[in-house]
Amino acid sequence: MAKLNENFLTLEKNYLFIDIAKKVNSYKEKNPDKKIIRMGIGDVTLPLAPVVVDAFKKGCDEMGVKETFKGYEDSGSGYEFLKQAIANYYAKIDVKLELGEIRVNDGAKADCGNIVDIFSDDNIILLTDPVYPVYADSNKMAGRNIIYANSNEENGFAAMPSDISIADGEQSSKFKEFVAKNVAKIIKPSIIYLCSPNNPTGSVYTKEQLKLWVDYAIKNDAIIIFDAAYESFITEKHLPRSIFQIEGAKKCAIEMCSLSKTAGFTGVRCGYTVIPNDLKIGDVKIADIWARRQGSKFNGVSYPVQCAAAAVFTEIGLKQIHENISYYQQNAKIIANTLTKLDIKFTGGINSPYVWFKCPNNLSSWEFFDYLLTEAQVVGTPGAGFGKNGEGWFRLTAFGDKDLTIEAMEKIANLLAK
């Protein structure tokens, strides 16, 4: 008799953003004349850069001609022209990569979720709280034990090894028993997820902070899975855009990145995963095991999509996408300036498209969500949806229209000044 993977039954049925959509739709039905401004989901709104569209279409044309038609990609890990473009992009921040260390994918989310397949289920997973729900859910699906490092107001929502707590997390009763019995000993995580610039808090690790995480991972033979999806929003040059800018990281880290936020590819689907050749468990190269997994469960990214992605990294491509990023950065500044004027504490907004702020008047995240929706018709994301440390905090995104962002922040300023 076929049996389910019962871990799925323990997951929350609804994704945070589906709950939000329900509340918004219900408000809309009751108030059909009200104009709602959406600053909740982290999705881009500006179109693809012209040079990207041209390359995309050129790729389509090639697929319509026998001589240039492309079938299966031999390796399924990305065409050399795109891997070379990515390697050149890394070279600009002094990170040298071999092409074999890069695998092109259909966006960071799939690799982020699937990478743990190659690790044993009895690894202990460390997440920072608040957290992007995919890191937690993809591990809960395999029944892995999770512990948290607390990101909070005290550490600027940038958790460090010293903030690890084993008291919380999704843990089996057996694990909890083990913890209780061995309370004097130290439970060490073996797989660590870090996201910088952070989703949802917008905080960015400095090189010194990341070095502490790298040192911690090496000392404990742990592997860091580093999500760099928002690296292109970093403006301050001293901040690291890749974990491989940190000495030692090639021995302990996997980096995931995506063109979703960098070049508006949320609906195009292209990203890349970097697994250094030096990353090994015993004699086994992690890159080889991941290649074996992908060889059976992935068949490469659409050729025209890879053509479009490669255009992003050309000189003109980088110039064109920079215009879009600047547009979003201005929105972030508008949000941040309003919060500063209102004397509301926040992180992010400078090197991140997210602004994460403390709900005024000691409101809970969902109370503030309702208040903002009904009084200002602005939709944001309640921080509590990202973990216990998000309670009492709120996220706004800078990916919207500039005029609407100005309008929303004026409404919020008026509302909170009352």
Add this chain to the structure above:
Amino acid sequence: MAKLNENFLTLEKNYLFIDIAKKVNSYKEKNPDKKIIRMGIGDVTLPLAPVVVDAFKKGCDEMGVKETFKGYEDSGSGYEFLKQAIANYYAKIDVKLELGEIRVNDGAKADCGNIVDIFSDDNIILLTDPVYPVYADSNKMAGRNIIYANSNEENGFAAMPSDISIADGEQSSKFKEFVAKNVAKIIKPSIIYLCSPNNPTGSVYTKEQLKLWVDYAIKNDAIIIFDAAYESFITEKHLPRSIFQIEGAKKCAIEMCSLSKTAGFTGVRCGYTVIPNDLKIGDVKIADIWARRQGSKFNGVSYPVQCAAAAVFTEIGLKQIHENISYYQQNAKIIANTLTKLDIKFTGGINSPYVWFKCPNNLSSWEFFDYLLTEAQVVGTPGAGFGKNGEGWFRLTAFGDKDLTIEAMEKIANLLAK
């Protein structure tokens, strides 16, 4: 300390087609003047249909304009326009599907490999031997126990429930012990993979044969994963193109299909998975669990790719792709006719792009591979690479150029007539 999923270390390191490529390259180096004809890998060679390229490019153009730009797809399961096109395609063979039963993906391989994530690791997996290696490898990666049903000359390489053998398969020592102790009892598989038209053997189940499998699955509360990737090659109307043409299948089967072979999408990447609403374990709808899994580990298919895919199912699209399929079917006939003349036993070739034949002179699969490569410069696929029942058999594909297919078959005819 980070630990590997050790199941990966038990997998064979090289994929069959990599071994073949090595042998071919080595021959080529020693014989640089010889012209090699490749009939090994099942990859298409004709370009995309014109109407598909146009729709693909129109989708790209929409992504370059703010008003028509598409970011994240809400559901990540495919746009309604494409799901409706797929539902209409099924309606032509009298299979009624609701749009919620269809999920668009980036090709059948990923879903085929990932679907088992939602089932417990202690399910017993049934594969037919010879088998498409992905079914076996994706289950070995999770350490699942596999048993086989034998496809062989006697049953026309179309294994039936009566051909199930528990003597062979990848099994833990604990499982083998259990089998030994309970030899009088019957071990029943709970997840069954079927592929029809079959890769690699080209055999096609009749409706009566599939009904036996469906009845067997229902009787044993098992789930069938049905790979219909080659359905568009079926010319004989009485043969089923979908398992859902069989009564009862909606209660026990998941179907995977792809545009790779139907419309030359091997480099474009688009397919679909059908999970009927009636498919449940207890009260739990399998479609809901799969949606939850994909919600965390997949972010939808590229919008322009979905536009291209929808164009395949238009009237003009179906006419244009039919021309390509006919071209390949002629190649299959050329191969089959030669084998008939040579009095060599084979399956496939009529309702399938694969022709599967017995190696002449009692040669082993790899002996015949070497013989064909060195004496006729034709590359095929040794049947032994697909499982023990493939030993002594050989696969040729019809996806090549027509003139080259004629040339190759003349060379083979001359060689074997000697």
